[in-house]
Amino acid sequence: ETIVENKDAKIELFKQLAACVKKDAIIVSNTSGLNVFELVPESLLPQMCIAHWYAPAQLIPLVEVVKSEQAPEEFGKIVVELLEKCGKTPVFMKKFIQGYIANRMQMCMNTEMFYLLDNGYCTPEDFDKAIKASFIPRAVVLGICKRIDFGGLDMTANNYKNKSYTSPPPVDMPSTLAEHIEKGELGIKTGKGFYDYTGVDKQELIAKRDKQLFEVFKLTKKFMDDPV
Incomplete structure (x- = not known):
């Protein structure tokens, strides 16, 4: 999910996703400033991760990854492995904080x-x-x-x-x-x-x-x- 950094827009999108995604799907947001874990329907929390790409994303390798408290550790590791295969440098954070590390x-x-x-x-x-x-x-x-x-x-x-x-x-x-x-x-x-x-x-x-x-x-x- 990489739509505009607007709470209302993200809330609406996550409502739509909750109605159509499979329960074993990993949902990843690229949000840079919003705590999307507070915006998604409760039913999606066990599937939610954040992968924050640092700008300009086509050049800077860093991606900060953090999962929701309800999501299994494995989901975060899967996101990290996928990013590594893409040539990025992911950092798997222990828990969410706004601004992550680099910001x-x-x-x-x-x-x-x-x-x-x-x-x-x-x-x-x-x-x-x-x-x-x-x-x-x-x-x-x-x-x-x-x-x-x-x-x-x-x-x-x-x-x-x-x-x-x-x-x-x-x-x-x-x-x-x-x-x-x-x-x-x-x-x-x-x-x-x-x-x-x-x-x-x-x-x-x-x-x-x-x-x-x-x-x-x-x-x-x-x-x-x-x-x-």
Whole structure:
């Protein structure tokens, strides 16, 4: 199921599915932001799984898989095996949480990014440069948990004890984001966002992005197949 992220639309579709699918069928939703386990008829819960493909799905191998509490463990494993046969990299989560793994990490980084931008600590260009030249390539080799193993769990514990870092306070809308939205600066589709794309061919830019992502994930697969 990959229809629009709209509760009413999904509820209606799941009602239709409940009336026609076999009881041993596995029903899989690609929802990214909705808890579909709360939307499906109770009779479908023993058949429900989520397989969240990360965008752009034709390039990024990750698919986060989670089954309903009522579905058997075997259903989740079948979905994982099918995705592996498709050349994807599935992660079978122990239980559902909105945002799964990758989107929750993305939101953490967005929160920090907007805090730094809103308070004038850096520019978007310098933020991106710092990220690209530091922990993102390191994470390709080590991930996050294994990086802590290499640095020492005691060192990470000291960072928490020293309280040298304070999380940004929650905000309803980052001011930097609101300013761009108000100006109609929505990114490459309008020709300007954090960066200025005036005079840039959008299709060529997207093609360049796709080519570079393809090269990155070829290298990533090499490291994942032969991990540290």
